[in-house]
Amino acid sequence: AIPETVKSISVLDRTKEPGALGEPLYMDVVNAISDKFSRGELKFNYPKIIGGRYGLSSKEFTPAMVKSVFDNLDNENPKKRFTVGINEDVTNSSLEFDPSFSIESEETFRGKFYGLGADGTVGANKNSIKIIGEGTDYNAQGYFVYDSKKSGSMTISHLRFGPKPIKSTYLITTPKFIACHQNVFLEKINMLSEAVEGATFLLNTKLSIDEVWDSLPETVQKDLIEKKMKFYVIDAYKVASETGMGVRINTIMQTCFFAISNIFPKEEAINMIKDSIKKTYGAKGDKIVQMNFDAVDKTVENLYEVKIPGNVTSKLQLQPAVSGNAPKFVMDVTAKIIAGKGDELPVSKFPVDGTFPLSTTKWEKRNIALEVPVWDVDTCIQCNKCVMVCPHATIRAKVFEEKNLNGVPETFKYTKFKAKDYGTDMLYALQVAVEDCTGCALCVDVCPAKNKKETRLKAINMAEQLPIREQERENWDYFLQIPDVDRKKVNVAKVKDSQFLEPLFEFSGACSGCGETPYVKLVSQLFGDRTIIANATGCSSIYGGNLPTTPWATNKDGRGPAWSNSLFEDNAEFGFGYRLAIDKHNLQAKEILKKLISDIGDDLVNDLVNADQKDESGIYEQRERVETLKQKLNEIEKAGANGKSNDVK
Incomplete structure (x- = not known):
């Protein structure tokens, strides 16, 4: 029963109903009051009724926000449709509140x-x-x-x-x-x-x-x-x-x-x-x-x-959540969420279509490992087992020519590459991203090399992170700018060689020492620039497709895995749908090519349709042909498609 003295009602719904006249509870209240009024059974004047949303996506609802609802209701011209606890700066529906307002007991x-x-x-x-x-x-x-x-x-x-x-x-x-x-x-x-x-x-x-x-x-x-x-x-x-x-x-x-x-x-x-x-x-x-x-x-x-002095003596400042080199979206949105201030983000900062960028875990730099791996150059046998087993892709190896060494940091380690697979006089470097490492020590466990002078030590050993953090940050940045080995030359049948390929799955949120992610990382190394993933719901979908950061990455050409997860769908069917769509698109592309054969040329069409793409070389050559095809299609479009514009597009 509503008191007869009521003049205004504010109805709060914890839901959003796009397209509806109002949210469910608000509509129930309006209908109930209107029904009584239409039958002449309302014992008081028709009240002012407004509606608002609160608590969406686990947003807080505090006494300060409750007070703002009453303050709004008390206004002569209140917001008729409002949100509370959400910084809604697109339609400006949010109510302002004083965060310092509290009703908590001092005894608590x-x-x-x-x-x-x-x-x-x-x-x-x-x-x-x-x-x-x-x-x-x-x-x-x-x-x-x-x-x-x-x-x-x-x-x-x-x-x-x-x-x-x-x-x-x-x-x-x-x-x-x-x-x-x-x-x-x-x-x-x-x-x-x-x-x-x-x-x-x-x-x-x-x-x-x-x-x-x-x-x-x-x-x-x-x-x-x-x-x-x-x-x-x-x-x-x-x-x-x-x-x-x-x-x-x-x-x-x-x-x-x-x-x-x-x-x-x-x-x-x-x-x-x-x-x-x-x-x-x-x-x-x-x-x-x-x-x-x-x-x-x-x-x-x-x-x-600790006895607290009377004066501030420190000049140390809080570190930013991400480095200043991060893209604008990462700086404006992702960094806020990483810093635990995502609740403060206004609606306008979020993408309209809900898409978030890839390759963002590299900006986190969580620094959660107390100890990290340190490479012993002289003991190492260059087997790359530590790189293979690393669950978070924080240990990387590269083979490169001496000409790529420019402005080498003083503490950067490298040595002569022992094999001849990639040419003579090649160099080898093993580098750890200490700020992304979780300190699981699997690399130490798997290392087969022993230090002959001190047998308890291996080619990779754990050491305190803090004393070497700054120098290894510089070394990591330098390591990344060294060119990767030519994929066409890599023998992917060997564990050692496969680990010279760039991983496109890095620094995930998986547990320290995870046994799954090395396999996921390996898939991204072998096939990542052309992989399409249907991910069943479980650990792999959480550490693989979660916000605010995403471990799936792209290479310098912008190529990387296409990933999706369908929570309520059988994943085998979901992936099978991928396959059917890809096959159909491939068939359609071949049909269109044959229709345009006179414009494009017999040789290029035949090479595209019959290309052998069983290895890296075949895939590289096919991509070269596709670039040539794009150029020819642009020329055809500029010259006038002669009724074939849809096919050209």
Whole structure:
């Protein structure tokens, strides 16, 4: 029942109905009021009814946005059709709101935890909610934000708990506690900008307590000082290594959280964590449980509070999400999404037809590997097995002539090529894209070469990424400008030679050490410039066709795989449809060629129709013929097609 005092109604729909007079709930309200009015049963004056959209594609809907809806309704001339939470600058239907407006209780704890996919951060926070919910009278809530990269991308956990019921069905914007579980995030994201005064910041870093302050960007230091925050650090990976936990830092960071948040007395919190560990890992055996217990105890010993100086001393600036060399669309749209600010993008920035460019993963430079492969030139036997097995195409090899060496960086490595397949006096280089590497170490595992002086070492070995990042970035850029080997000369039947071909599938969002992507990459190397892919839904469609970046790439001629995924269609049928269409187009092209044989010439038509395209040479020659055909068709069109214009086009 609607109160008789109502004068205005604002109806919110979480959908968009193109072509309809209005969204479903809005139309229901209008029809209900109109029906009552037409029958004379309405007990009040016909109200003003407006409609709007909210929450589309998981857009936030906060109290500030609710307030803007009421503010709009209160206007003398409100927007009749509006959107809220969307920067709709095409039809200007969006309502403005004050992001700082909040109704959250001061008694409610609000924490944000920044982790790396697969490091255990999300699982640890879910466990924390369970501990708090079961061990106290507090109400608890958790939201977890992560993209569909299988692992290795940033995750953000939003935790709330407090004595009052929590009805905040939106993400945290004013945290009292912020934890950064991966130091690399601080280089690109100002995660302290939202922190309230007196908030606590926890950082996982390899740096000592004396070094960490000078390593922070200027904006981070400024926020820590001006907001009078508390600052704690721990080397969680060191603790994990010493206690046999590998790279799983979830238990360690969870212990840090309870140790400094003062939700429980420290001893009580540790006992509760250990009880939780027993429940979670008990089925995996006493050894796993004890390793986690050791990690908890060791954490308390290695957690330090950093005294915050009174002045900003850093000149370090936040790094841009992508380099300044990126194309305009990548700079304007993709970079924003990579930086976690995609929600701020206006509608006008998005392509009308929904198409996004290829070859965009190369701009991400995630820098998520703590250790990366380093090539030992003298030990290497040039087998290219490391290149073959690399899941993310971050290790590349090239064979080239000495004349291609111009302006070589001081630390760039190369050596004489041992084989004679591509001529005499050729050079060989193996290069790693350290900023794109995920640190899986499969290359080290597969390497057959042993260092004779130190047998524990191979021709490729893992080393810390940070000290060599700058020099290897320069080396990678230089390596890319060295010409690729002539595809026609490559013996694709050999693993070694196939890896001199340019991969057109690179830096995907697949898990570190993925076993699928080396095969996908190999397909792109062997056939990529002419491949048409029907991709079934699963891992390969997620790491292969996801936003904001795409690993499928094009070569210098603009050729690359044509890719599509049909979620609700049998993929075998989907791919078969591809085949039928290609065969039909091929048949049509041959029929048209024969109709134009007098204009084009017998020899060219016969060569095109009967071309042998079984190898790279045959394909190259056919492409040369197609270019010749295009020139002839242009000449025919200019001279007048004589009734054959449709065929010529």
